[in-house]
Amino acid sequence: MSTSPSRRILVGVGNAGVTVLDLLSVEYPGMTGLLAVNNDPDSLNASIVRDKIEVPEGDPGEGFRMIDEEFGRIVEGASVVILCGGLGGETGSFLLSALAIRAKSAGLTTMACVGMPFSFEGKHKKDLAVRALEKLEEICDAVVVIGNDQLSSGSPSIAAVGEAFALSDRTLLAALLALTGMLSTSGPVKITRADIHNVLGKPGTLTHFGFGKAEGSNRLHESLERALKSPLLTLPGKGSALKESSMILLLLRGAKDISFAEVQAVVGKIEQIASDSCQIKVGVRADGPIGSALELYLLASSGGTIKKPLKNSESNQTGEPSGADSANNPISRIGTMATIGTKLPQPTGEEEMPSGHSEGGKGADELFPVQTKPASKSGKKVAATSKQMQGTLALDTYQRGRFDKSEPTIVEGEDLDVPTFLRKGIKLNPPIRK
Amino acid sequence: MANEQIFVGLEIGTTKISVIVAEARADDQISILGVGETPSRGVRKGEIVDMETVTECVREAILDAEDKTNVEIGNVWVAITGSHLASFNNRGSLALPGERQIEPEDLEAVEVNAKEVAIPTPNTFLHTILQAYHVDGNQNVIDPLKSEGALLEADFHIVHGIKTRIHNTLRCIESLKIGIEDVVLSSLASAQVVLSQDQKNYGALMIDIGGGTTDYLVYIDGAIRHSGVLALGGDHITNDISVGLRLPIARAELLKIEEGSAADAAGSQGGIISLKNDPRFLGCDVDRTSLETIIHLRVKEIFELIRRDIESSGEGMLDLIRGVMITGGCSKLKGIAQVAEEIFDIPVELTRARNVSGATQIFEDPQYSTAIGLTKYARLVTKNIAPESMIDRLTQGLGNLFKKRSP
Numbered sequence: 001m002s003t004s005p006s007r008r009i010l011v012g013v014g015n016a017g018v019t020v021l022d023l024l025s026v027e028y029p030g031m032t033g034l035l036a037v038n039n040d041p042d043s044l045n046a047s048i049v050r051d052k053i054e055v056p057e058g059d060p061g062e063g064f065r066m067i068d069e070e071f072g073r074i075v076e077g078a079s080v081v082i083l084c085g086g087l088g089g090e091t092g093s094f095l096l097s098a099l100a101i102r103a104k105s106a107g108l109t110t111m112a113c114v115g116m117p118f119s120f121e122g123k124h125k126k127d128l129a130v131r132a133l134e135k136l137e138e139i140c141d142a143v144v145v146i147g148n149d150q151l152s153s154g155s156p157s158i159a160a161v162g163e164a165f166a167l168s169d170r171t172l173l174a175a176l177l178a179l180t181g182m183l184s185t186s187g188p189v190k191i192t193r194a195d196i197h198n199v200l201g202k203p204g205t206l207t208h209f210g211f212g213k214a215e216g217s218n219r220l221h222e223s224l225e226r227a228l229k230s231p232l233l234t235l236p237g238k239g240s241a242l243k244e245s246s247m248i249l250l251l252l253r254g255a256k257d258i259s260f261a262e263v264q265a266v267v268g269k270i271e272q273i274a275s276d277s278c279q280i281k282v283g284v285r286a287d288g289p290i291g292s293a294l295e296l297y298l299l300a301s302s303g304g305t306i307k308k309p310l311k312n313s314e315s316n317q318t319g320e321p322s323g324a325d326s327a328n329n330p331i332s333r334i335g336t337m338a339t340i341g342t343k344l345p346q347p348t349g350e351e352e353m354p355s356g357h358s359e360g361g362k363g364a365d366e367l368f369p370v371q372t373k374p375a376s377k378s379g380k381k382v383a384a385t386s387k388q389m390q391g392t393l394a395l396d397t398y399q400r401g402r403f404d405k406s407e408p409t410i411v412e413g414e415d416l417d418v419p420t421f422l423r424k425g426i427k428l429n430p431p432i433r434k
Numbered sequence: 435m436a437n438e439q440i441f442v443g444l445e446i447g448t449t450k451i452s453v454i455v456a457e458a459r460a461d462d463q464i465s466i467l468g469v470g471e472t473p474s475r476g477v478r479k480g481e482i483v484d485m486e487t488v489t490e491c492v493r494e495a496i497l498d499a500e501d502k503t504n505v506e507i508g509n510v511w512v513a514i515t516g517s518h519l520a521s522f523n524n525r526g527s528l529a530l531p532g533e534r535q536i537e538p539e540d541l542e543a544v545e546v547n548a549k550e551v552a553i554p555t556p557n558t559f560l561h562t563i564l565q566a567y568h569v570d571g572n573q574n575v576i577d578p579l580k581s582e583g584a585l586l587e588a589d590f591h592i593v594h595g596i597k598t599r600i601h602n603t604l605r606c607i608e609s610l611k612i613g614i615e616d617v618v619l620s621s622l623a624s625a626q627v628v629l630s631q632d633q634k635n636y637g638a639l640m641i642d643i644g645g646g647t648t649d650y651l652v653y654i655d656g657a658i659r660h661s662g663v664l665a666l667g668g669d670h671i672t673n674d675i676s677v678g679l680r681l682p683i684a685r686a687e688l689l690k691i692e693e694g695s696a697a698d699a700a701g702s703q704g705g706i707i708s709l710k711n712d713p714r715f716l717g718c719d720v721d722r723t724s725l726e727t728i729i730h731l732r733v734k735e736i737f738e739l740i741r742r743d744i745e746s747s748g749e750g751m752l753d754l755i756r757g758v759m760i761t762g763g764c765s766k767l768k769g770i771a772q773v774a775e776e777i778f779d780i781p782v783e784l785t786r787a788r789n790v791s792g793a794t795q796i797f798e799d800p801q802y803s804t805a806i807g808l809t810k811y812a813r814l815v816t817k818n819i820a821p822e823s824m825i826d827r828l829t830q831g832l833g834n835l836f837k838k839r840s841p
Contacts, residue, residue: 217596290555403673406478409517409665411739416666419674420731428728429721431679432706 008080008183009033010176011099012049014092015040016115017085020172021049027173035074037099039063039091060094071102080109080183080193083140084176086168088117088125093132100139109193111142111200113175115168118148120161134203141193142200144175144299145207150231171232174211178297181251185283189263191249195281196299199247205301208233208241215293218407219254220262223296224269233298242274245300251283254294258286261410266296268415440467441816442499443808444492444510445620446603448477448646448669449763451491452802453499455507456792456809462817464627464810466792469802470499479665480515480620480647482602489606496612509613511808514603515620515647517665519560519595523748524548527587536569536578536586544588551592558597561619565589565657574655591658593619615812621649621661623807626814627787627797628761629653637756639778641740642803643764645669649804650740654754660747664739668764671732678728679720685709689725690767696733697769698776699726733770737777758782763801 010033012021018036025031025048036047039055053070055063075081081103085092096112103110114136117125137143148168182191200207210233212226227233228240235241242248248270252258267280274280403409403417410416414423421428441464443454453470472494476484496507526548528540549562567575569583578586600617607614624642625634634653642649645668652660671694676686693707702723711717744752758778760770765784774782786800787807796802 217599403478403669406483407481407517407665409479409670411664412742416735417670417673419670419677419728420735421674421678421728424731426727426731428678428724431681431718431720433716433718 007033007078008082008180009035009075009078010180011035011037011081011083013037013083013085013095013099014089015043015086016092016169016172017083017096018043018047018049019169020084020176022047023169023173024176025049033078037067037071037095039095055091055095060090060098064095064098068102071099072106075103075106075108078108080111082111082113082176082179084113084172086115086117086172087129087132087136088121090128093128097132097135097139100136104139110140111144111179111196112136112140113144113146113172113179115146115148115172118164118168137203140201142179142196143207144179144200144209146171146175146209146232171209174297175209175299177295178209178211178249178251178299181253181285181295181297182249182283182299185251185285187284189282189284191251191281191283195247195249199245199249199281199299199301202301205303206241208245208298208300208302210298211296213293213295215291219294220265220296221408223294224266227296227298228273230298235302240273241302242270242278242298242300244302245274245278246302247279247281247300248274249281249283249297249299251285251297251299252294253285253288253297255288255290255292256286257290258284258294261413264413265408265410265415268418270298440505441809441812442505442507442510443513443623443805443812444495444607445513445623445805445808446477446482446488446492446606447474447644447804448480448667449644450474450801451488451495452805453495453507453510454796454802454805454809455499455503455505456790456806458813459791462813464790464792464806464813466790466796466806466809467505468499468503468793469796469805470495470497470502472498474645478646479517479667479669480644480663481518481599482606485602485606489609492606493610496610507612509615510607511615511623511812512603512607512617513620513623513804513808514560514595514600514617515644515649515663516595516599517647517663518557518599519593519619519663520553520557521591521593521661522551523565523589523591523659524551525587525589526550527585530584530586533582533584535580535582538579540586541567541578541588544586545590548588548590549592553594554596556596556598557594558600559592559594560600560617561591561593561622563591563593563622563658565591565659566655589657591661593622593661616815618808618811619649619661620647620804621651621663622658623805623811624649624761624803625651625653625658626807626810627790628759628785628803628807630788631656633757633759637754638759639740639744639755639757640759640761641737641774642762643667643736643760643770644762644801644804645764648736648740648762648764652744652751652755654751659751660744662740662743662747664736666732666736666739667762668767671729671764671767674728674732675725679724681709681718681720682715685715689720690729693722693725694729695726695768696729696773697726698730698773699723702726729767730769730773733767733773734777737774741777752778755780759785761785761800761803765800 012018018038021034021036034049036044036049036052037055038044039057041054044052044054053067056066083096083099085096087093100110100112116129151167151171182196185191210227210230212223214222233241252263263282263284267282270280408415408417439458441456445452451472451474455467456464457467459465472491474491476482476487482488500507526544528544528547545562549559566589567578568587569575569578569581570585575581604614621642625640628640629638635656637654640651647667648664650662651658672683672687672690675690676683705722706719707722708719709717758774758780760774771782771784787797787803790797790806797806
C-alpha cells in the first residue's frame with residue numbers, strides 16, 4: 001500500500017488490534033484502508049488483512065523507529081487515522097501512542113479505540129494500560145475506551161476466559177464500526193469530527209458505548225433495546241450512563257428505507273433517558289439494501305475535563321460541514337506535535353510532550369511513568385444546548401409501559417405512544433398518596 | 435336450519451376476542467344466536483405479537499361460542515386491522531373496440547387494470563371495492579352491463595396491507611383446524627351494521643374506537659371513499675392515565691371506565707377521586723381535572739388526526755360528510771361525542787349494531803360492532819355470489835382470499 005486511496009485508515013495494533021481487523025474483514029469483505037501493525041510474525045501471517053507492517057521484535061522504541069517511515073508513507077494522503085488495539089501489553093501500549101503521535105504530526109485527525117485489560121491480567125498490566133491511555137488521550141482527537149472488566153460482569157470462570165476475550169474483541173470491533181460509521185455520515189443528518197471530539201476528546205472520561213443490530217419490522221426497537229442493554233452504558237448503582245452525559249452520538253446504519261419517523265422515535269426514547277440538558281447528535285447512513293439489518297450505535301462519555309478549548313468555529317455545535325481535513329483539526333498545537341513526532345524515536349532528554357516525560361528507546365514501562373493528572377487546561381465545559389423540552393413533567397418517570405414491545409405509533413413524525421399531555425407540556429396535579 | 439344460513443364472525447381484538455354466531459333470516463336480517471369471547475392476550479395495537487397465546491385465546495372463544503349457541507363452528511369470517519393497512523382510490527379504464535355492449539368479463543378486466551398500481555413489495559391487496567362505473571364519460575352508471583360504449587371506467591377503493599401480518603392472523607386460525615371464509619377490513623365490517631344505507635348515501639364517517647386501534651371509514655354517495663387505521667385506542671388512554679397519575683395499568687383502566695370523561699376539563703366539576711387501597715395497590719387521591727385533561731387531550735388528538743387524514747386524502751371530502759357515527763368499546767367513554775363534534779363540526783352520534791335481532795344485550799353493546807358486522811358482511815357477500823364462484827371459493831380455499839367482493 002504505497003499510497004492510500006482511502007480517506008480514513010484503520011490501524012490494528014498488537015494482537016488484539018489485528019484480531020479486530022480480521023473480524024472486520026470477515027464481516028465486511030472488501031473494506032479498504034486497513035493496516036495491521038504487530039511485532040508478532042505469527043499474528044501477522046495468520047491475518048487476512050492485506051496491508052501489514054511487521055515491527056522488529058525486541059525494544060519497542062527501536063522497533064518503532066524501523067517502521068516509522070513506512071507508516072508515515074501509508075498514512076500520507078489519508079485524513080483520518082483510527083488506531084485500534086488493546087492496552088496493557090508492552091507492544092500495544094507503546095505502539096499505539098507512538099503511531100498516534102506520528103499520525104497527529106502528519107496533520108491527520110487521529111482517533112483511537114482501545115481495550116483496557118481485565119483485572120485478572122494483573123496490576124502491572126493495568127498500570128501500564130492506564131498510563132498509555134493517559135498518553136493517548138493527550139494525543140488523540142478522540143478515544144473510545146472499552147473497559148474489559150465492565151464487559152463481563154464479575155470475574156469470568158477459567159472456562160469462560162476465552163469467551164471474555166472474544167467479547168472484548170467484538171466490542172472493540174463494534175466501537176471501531178461506530179467511529180467509522182459516524183465519520184462516513186453525510187447529508188443533513190450527520191455527525192462531524194468536531195462532535196466526536198466533543199464527546200470523546202476529553203482526558204479522564206468514561207466512555208459509554210452501546211450497539212444493537214436487528215432486522216424485521218421491529219428492527220428499530222429491538223436494536224435500541226439491545227444497545228441500551230450494553231454493560232458499557234450502565235453505571236453501577238446509577239442506572240443508565242446516558243443520564244450523566246452532556247452529549248450523545250447516535251448512529252443509525254442500515255437500509256435505504258430508514259424513515260425520519262424512525263429516527264425521531266429513537267431520539268425520543270433516548271431523550272427520555274438522557275438528562276434535560278443533553279444534546280443528541282444523530283448521524284444516519286442509509287445505504288443498505290431494503291430489508292437489511294439496522295445497526296444502532298450510541299457513544300457518549302461522562303466525567304473528565306475538556307483537553308483544550310476548541311476554537312469557536314470548531315466547537316460549533318451545529319456540526320457545520322468541515323472544510324479541509326487538516327484545517328478542521330481541533331488540536332491547535334499541531335505544530336508542537338509535529339516537532340515531538342519527529343523527535344519521538346530519539347532518546348533525547350528534551351521533552352515537549354504535554355505530560356512531560358522522557359521518551360526513547362527504553363522499555364515501555366519507562367515510557368509511561370506515572371503521570372501527574374493530565375493538566376486540565378481549561379475548566380470550560382462543552383457548551384451543550386438544551387434538548388427540546390417535551391413536557392413540564394419529569395420525563396424520566398415515563399416509560400413506554402405497555403407499548404414498550406410493540407411497534408411505535410408514529411404519525412406525522414411524532415411518537416404517539418407518548419401520552420398527549422406530555423407531548424403538549426400540560427402540567428397535571430400529582431396524586432396524593434394516603 | 436340449513437347450515438349455509440349460519441355465519442360466524444371472528445374479531446381478534448386487542449382487548450378481547452369475540453366470536454359472533456348469527457343466522458340470516460329470510461328478510462335478510464341478521465339474528466344473533468350468541469357470542470363467545472375471551473380477554474385477548476398477545477395482541478398489541480390490533481396485531482398479533484404472540485402467536486401461541488393468541489391461538490389459545492381464539493380456541494377458548496370459539497369453544498365458548500359453540501357452548502353458548504350449540505353450533506359447531508367450521509368456518510369463520512375474520513376481521514383484520516393494524517396500522518400496516520393502507521388504502522387509496524384508483525380508477526381503472528378499459529377501451530371497448532368497436533363500441534359494443536359491456537360484458538361481465540369487461541368488469542373484471544377493468545378491476546384488474548385498477549389494481550395495476552405499485553404497492554410496497556411486502557404488501558398484498560386486501561380489498562378492491564367498487565365505487566362507481568363510468569361509460570363513455572357518463573358518470574355513475576348503475577348497471578354497465580346493459581350499456582354500450584367505447585370506454586369503460588371504474589373507480590375502486592383499494593385496501594392493502596403487509597402480507598406476513600395478514601397471514602399471521604390466518605395461520606393462527608388455521609392451526610385450530612377452522613376454515614376461513616374471508617378476511618375483512620374491520621371498519622368495513624363494522625360499517626355494515628353501524629351505518630344505514632341512507633347514511634352511506636348521504637355521506638358519513640364511521641369511527642370505531644377499540645382498545646388498540648381506531649378504524650374509520652368514509653362513505654359518500656353510497657360508496658367507500660376513504661378508510662384508515664390509527665394504532666391508537668383505549669389502551670393509550672389507559673397508559674396515559676397510568677403515566678400521568680402514576681397508577682398501575684389495571685387501576686388506571688378501572689379509573690378510566692368508572693370515572694373517565696373525554697369532555698374538555700375546562701367544564702370539569704373538579705374535586706378529588708379517592709382510590710381505595712387494595713392488596714396490590716396503595717390508595718391515593720387523584721385530581722379529577724387532571725384525569726379529564728389526560729383523556730380529553732388524547733381523544734381530541736385522535737379525532738384531529740382522523741380529520742387531517744381525511745382532509746389530505748381528498749379535497750372537499752370532509753364537506754361531503756354529513757354525520758359522524760362513533761362505535762367500538764371506547765365509544766362508551768363519557769363526553770366522547772362532544773369532543774368529536776367540536777373537531778368535525780357536524781352532528782355526531784354514538785352508535786352500535788342496528789337492524790339485527792336476537793340477543794339484545796350483545797348487539798346493543800358497541801364493542802361487538804365489528805364481529806356482528808362480519809356476519810352481516812358475510813350475508814351480503816354470499817348472497818351476491820353466483821353459484822359457480824361459490825364452488826371456486828370452496829375449491830380454491832385461501833387462494834381466493836383477496837378476491838374483491840363489495841357489499
